[in-house]
Amino acid sequence: MSLNDRWHTFRRVPSFYLPHEWRNWVLDRGSLTQRLIHASHGNFSVRVIRQQWLKPNYDEARLLNCPASSKALIREVELLCHGNVWVIARSIIPYNTLSGKERQLKSLGNRSLGSFLFKSKAMVRGPLQITQTSPAALSMQTDGAINEPLWGRRSIFYLHGKPLLVSELFLPSILKDRPQI
Ligand SMILES: C=C(O[C@@H]1C=C(C(=O)O)C=C[C@H]1O)C(=O)O
DSSP states (O other), X not given: OOHHHHTSOOOEEOGGGSOHHHXXXXXXXXXXXXXXXXXXXXXXXXXXXXXXXXXXXXXXXXXXXXXXXXXXXXXXXXXXXXXXXXXXXXXXXXXXXSSGGGGGXXXXXXXXXXXXXXXXXXXXXXXXXXXXXXXXXXXXXXXXXXXXXXXXXXXXXXXXXXXXXXXXXXXTHHHHSSOOO
């Protein structure tokens, strides 16, 4: 099942629902890429699952104020540390956002989106929305390896005032693969 379906139901929860051990990760408004690089002592990579022109789901189109029928550049990735997936992410980039300097977003490849966003002097990040979901809800093939709630977030980044939506899901390997920082 693609992330497209996994993110279909982003059920918001208040940030105070977050357990202590996840608060620093999920509420950090800085670059997640930089945080992962630091936490893994540089053993970090981006695996692009797909990057295609597709229709966002209804909720995403609504947040981006895009017509429900319009397509956007949808990028789904896994962020790996020490070869393990620590984060899965889905970004929705409307056509009109891919103008000017932001045209480069079409050809990121396995460079992190964050490496572009947090370099831009014209970037403003909107508020974080928090969600809690389950492997079952995401139809994740975990063969029982993950049987605990998963925490995620999404926020809109504005580049020269043009929006893109980034959703991220934090996997338990973040805490299991390393001690708390
Ligand atoms: C927004 C960031 O970029 C990260 C990298 C992404 C990508 O390469 O597609 C997507 C979401 C983020 O987890 C960040 O590093 O904070």
